[in-house]
Amino acid sequence: MTAETTPLVTATGICKFFDGREVLHDVHIEVRSGEIVALIGPNGSGKSTLARILLGVMPPNAGKVVRRPGLRVGYVPQKLPIDVVLPLPVSRLLTLTARASREQMEQVLDEVDARRLIDADASRLSGGELQRVLIGRALLRHSDLLVLDEPTANVDFNGQIELFELIRRIRDTRGCGVLTISHDLHLVMAATDRVVCLNHHICCEGMPGTVSKHPAYLQIFGPRAATSFAVYTHKHDHEHTLSGDVVAPGEGHAHEHEHDHGHDPHGHPAPDTRDGGGKRVRG
Amino acid sequence: MLENFLIYALLGGIGLAMIAGPLGCFVVWRHMAYFGDSLAHSALLGVALGFLLSIDLTLGIAGTCIVFALAIVTLQQQRRLATDTLLGMLSHTALSIGLVALSLMGSFRVDLLGYLFGDILAVRPQDLVIIYGGGAVALIVLAAIWRDLLAITVHEELARAEGVAAFRARLVFTLLLAGVVAISMKVMGILLITSMLIIPAATARHFARTPETMALLAALIGMLAVALGLTASLRWDTPSGPSVVVAAFSMFLLSLALSAVRGRAHTVPTR
Numbered sequence: 001m002t003a004e005t006t007p008l009v010t011a012t013g014i015c016k017f018f019d020g021r022e023v024l025h026d027v028h029i030e031v032r033s034g035e036i037v038a039l040i041g042p043n044g045s046g047k048s049t050l051a052r053i054l055l056g057v058m059p060p061n062a063g064k065v066v067r068r069p070g071l072r073v074g075y076v077p078q079k080l081p082i083d084v085v086l087p088l089p090v091s092r093l094l095t096l097t098a099r100a101s102r103e104q105m106e107q108v109l110d111e112v113d114a115r116r117l118i119d120a121d122a123s124r125l126s127g128g129e130l131q132r133v134l135i136g137r138a139l140l141r142h143s144d145l146l147v148l149d150e151p152t153a154n155v156d157f158n159g160q161i162e163l164f165e166l167i168r169r170i171r172d173t174r175g176c177g178v179l180t181i182s183h184d185l186h187l188v189m190a191a192t193d194r195v196v197c198l199n200h201h202i203c204c205e206g207m208p209g210t211v212s213k214h215p216a217y218l219q220i221f222g223p224r225a226a227t228s229f230a231v232y233t234h235k236h237d238h239e240h241t242l243s244g245d246v247v248a249p250g251e252g253h254a255h256e257h258e259h260d261h262g263h264d265p266h267g268h269p270a271p272d273t274r275d276g277g278g279k280r281v282r283g
Numbered sequence: 284m285l286e287n288f289l290i291y292a293l294l295g296g297i298g299l300a301m302i303a304g305p306l307g308c309f310v311v312w313r314h315m316a317y318f319g320d321s322l323a324h325s326a327l328l329g330v331a332l333g334f335l336l337s338i339d340l341t342l343g344i345a346g347t348c349i350v351f352a353l354a355i356v357t358l359q360q361q362r363r364l365a366t367d368t369l370l371g372m373l374s375h376t377a378l379s380i381g382l383v384a385l386s387l388m389g390s391f392r393v394d395l396l397g398y399l400f401g402d403i404l405a406v407r408p409q410d411l412v413i414i415y416g417g418g419a420v421a422l423i424v425l426a427a428i429w430r431d432l433l434a435i436t437v438h439e440e441l442a443r444a445e446g447v448a449a450f451r452a453r454l455v456f457t458l459l460l461a462g463v464v465a466i467s468m469k470v471m472g473i474l475l476i477t478s479m480l481i482i483p484a485a486t487a488r489h490f491a492r493t494p495e496t497m498a499l500l501a502a503l504i505g506m507l508a509v510a511l512g513l514t515a516s517l518r519w520d521t522p523s524g525p526s527v528v529v530a531a532f533s534m535f536l537l538s539l540a541l542s543a544v545r546g547r548a549h550t551v552p553t554r
Contacts, residue, residue: 057443075444082437086312087491096434097445121492122437141445 006068007032008145008177009054013063016049023049025201027063031145036171036178036191038208041198042220047181050198051147054179074138074176076148079130080122088122090114090133098141105140111173112136112166127154131163139170146170148180164191288404293513295406295414296527299467299479300505302418305425305498306463307480307505308487309456312436312494316481317367318355321374322464323476325351327381329465330398334388341413344468348461351377356457378473401472401524403513410469417466421459428452433494475524479505482531489542504534 007030016024023046031037041047052058054065055075067073082088094105102118109115114132117125125133131151138146148167152160168191171178180192195211197203203216211217310319326344328351333343351373358369385395397405406414425432431452434442443449467476483505484497491497511534512527 052440055440055444057440073444075441077438077441080438082312085485085488086436087488087493087497088437089493092493093437096437097430097442097447147444 008071009065009067009073011050011054011060011063011065014050014053014060014065015062016046016053016058017061018049023200024053024060027198027202029054029196029202031177031179033144033177034171034175035193036167036180037194037196038192039179039181039196039198040183041203043183045199047183047198048149051149051179051181055147068144071145072141072143074135074141074143074146076131076134076138076146076151078150078153079127082123084121084123086123090117090120090122090125093122093133094137094140096137100140105136108136108139109133111139111170128156128159128163131155132166135166135170139174144176146176146178148178150181150183152182167191288406289513289517291406291408291411292403292523293510294411295470296403296509296513297506298411298414298418299470300483300509301502302421302425302463303467303479304483304487304500304502304505306421306459307484308494308498308501309432309436310460310477310480311484311488315460316477317370319460319464319480320477321355321370321377322348322352322461323468323473324374325377325381326464326468326473327398328377328384329381330468331381331384331388335384341465341468345462345465347377348464349458352457352461356454397472398468399472399474400522401468401470401475403470403523403527406470414466414470417462421463424455424459428455432456471524471527475528478528478531482528482535483508486531486535486538489538505531508534 010030012028014024014027014029015022027046027050029037029039029050039047039050049058053060055073056065056067080093090109091102091105094100094108105118106115109118112132112135114129114136117129117133120129122130122133131148131154135146135148146167151163151167155163167178167180170176192208194206195208196205197211197214197217197220199220203220204211204214206214310316325347329344329347330340332338332347333340336343355366355369355373358364358373359366382395394402428451431442431447431449434445434447435449435452439449463480464476467479471479483501486504487497487500491500508531509527512530513523515521515530516523516526
């Protein structure tokens with residue numbers, strides 16, 4: 001019982017300096033089991049630094065981070081810097097630091113709808129595919145806490161919605177805590193239990209609906225942020241069709257769209273292919 | 284009938300290719316070709332120091348390479364100069380100091396060309412002991428840090444978040460590289476060592492689907508390049524080290540052509 005109520009990770013009084021500049025000032029944050037926390041803030045506000053400190057890969061200058069004993073953290077970076085010169089099938093990426101059988105790998109890839117990618121080359125995955133595989137990787141390690149760094153940065157709009165659906169589904173089935181970092185507002189807030197708004201210090205914190213009306217939030221993101229986010233808030237009383245139109249629940253049902261959208265890169269001609277390398281006929 | 288010196292040369296080259304292949308894969312994956320090159324340049328300073336202190340040359344070279352490698356890793360912590368600037372500066376400075384020091388020790392007759400390009404035909408049985416002994420140790424150490432090193436090559440922070448001792452893996456890899464440069468100095472020389480590290484690895488990429496197969500293939504390709512290069516050198520009386528490099532590069536071109544043909548075979552049906 002205490003395991004349920006003890007936060008997975010608690011950071012208190014975190015300060016961090018880079019070259020004498022204070023990037024984080026007296027930051028408090030905690031994440032509990034089963035909650036999705038979004039850390040939002042403008043570029044350069046210290047979000048990634050805070051995430052690194054929580055992950056334990058960077059020490060703070062002041063303050064301390066307490067992890068629940070035995071906590072397994074699953075980190076999902078934004079992208080992998082590997083290039084094609086390193087042949088790395090997804091199955092090998094999954095087992096970089098943990099061992100797993102092929103069945104176990106197929107199982108977690110099923111959970112993230114990426115089973116068909118098991119033998120694909122990791123350097124050739126699209127942004128959305130990579131996110132799914134990396135989330136699967138964290139699941140394979142039985143992570144209690146998922147930390148996702150800008151998970152939607154390289155993902156198209158439909159893919160972003162699916163990704164947040166996936167994150168929520170994993171939270172529901174696995175009961176793990178989730179911390180997402182984003183500068184992308186509306187979608188994150190719609191799919192989140194608690195929002196922490198960071199700009200070197202914690203500006204405001206709370207339920208998405210409350211935070212979006214908070215003066216500090218409006219000051220950082222501008223009044224337009226409040227309106228643009230409103231469209232996506234009521235996550236359970238509507239669904240999205242293929243084109244992103246909002247329909248009543250039941251009309252466009254919950255799970256089929258995941259197949260319809262397809263994560264197949266060949267199914268989606270990129271919008272800019274018209275300009276890319278095409279032969280132009282001159283009149 | 285093969286002469287003894289040819290057998291030694293062949294064995295020496297093959298022993299070197301066995302460790303240079305897998306290690307070279309990491310040099311390629313981690314974009315450290317220039318680092319390997321700079322390390323080799325600093326080796327000439329090691330030769331001079333070896334003479335000056337009258338210690339074993341391989342030891343002198345290994346020592347210098349290790350100090351050089353540690354200096355680079357330390358200097359990289361500062362952010363004012365990019366790594367390639369640092370390497371370019373230090374490698375040629377080390378090379379020049381080595382040359383200056385050698386010229387000041389006038390009483391020694393140093394075969395400079397031998398150090399620059401190596402002399403695989405001068406490999407003696409005692410060199411083979413160093414190559415195979417050192418190579419075996421290097422392979423065992425590389426195998427021990429393989430998982431960690433691969434993990435930090437894919438994503439260092441991810442690996443660290445998952446408990447990989449990144450600094451240790453990086454340090455050990457750097458020391459391994461210094462050691463292998465030192466033992467391959469006599470065979471390949473300062474200017475050609477990097478090619479034995481990266482050409483077989485680059486060639487192996489076209490046929491490998493996992494990191495491990497790429498490392499294995501790189502070793503095999505390196506061995507084949509040694510055999511082909513030495514044969515060619517014997518036949519046409521060309522310098523042996525450069526002949527090995529030319530053989531390796533020819534195999535790279537062949538692999539390029541093969542993968543292009545294979546790539547076309549794959550794409551045609553889909554059109």
